[in-house]
Amino acid sequence: MPITRAYLLAAGRGKRAGGPKAWLSSDGVSLLERQLRYLSEIVPANAISVSIQAGWEERCRALLPGGRFVPVDPDASAFSSFRALLDDRSLRGWSSLHHVDMPVWEKSLFAVPENTDAHALIPVFGDRGGHPVLLNENLGDALMALDPITGRLDHFLAAQKTLRRTTPHAVAIENWNEGP
Secondary structure (H helix, E strand, O other): OOOOEEEEEEEOOOOOOOOHHHHOEEEEEEHHHHHHHHOOOHHHHHHHEEEEEEOHHHHHHOOOOOOOOEOOOOOOOHHHHHHHHHHHHOOOOOEEEEOOOOOOOOOOHHOOOOOOOEEEEEEEEEEOOOEEEEEEEEHHHHHHHHHOOOOOOHHHOOOOOEEEEEEOOOHEEEOOOOOO
16 A cells, blocks of 8 residues: 655754755755655655745745645754654555655655554664654544654654554665764
8 A cells, every 4th residue: 555645754954964964965965855855756746745944935846846844943842853754744544754864765754554543654674673663644633733843753653553564775864964
């Protein structure tokens, strides 16, 4: 079963990477552009929501006409940025969530098994949970009830009907904290 929405967190300052990771180069293009190209192969552009820094809107819209770009505080937590995306557009069907510095370019990571009764799916490589996290629309109200400043998605999902799905793809646990 395919996902119907994608949420991408790309607003961070990238302190350890020497600048915003969204604009670091990967294979000759920015990480943000590479992520948007990939996500647009999975869902339509108008189903992609991205948290960005204020002032990036025009540049981002040029990368993905029709995408949704929501300016957030680059110093805010990842959950706060996700909540801003949910404030803009709620979960519908199954949705994916990951960060711009996670090279999860493997389509099987975005697939929802048929007839699952889980409300969330987390890929697991080795013994570590990773990304993208897939969220069912049934979690929408409960996610919106969490405090955007102190809320933690990992803690929230620990109390939900979550399927931890083993994957052979190490990219599920990779990120480029220092850049690609």
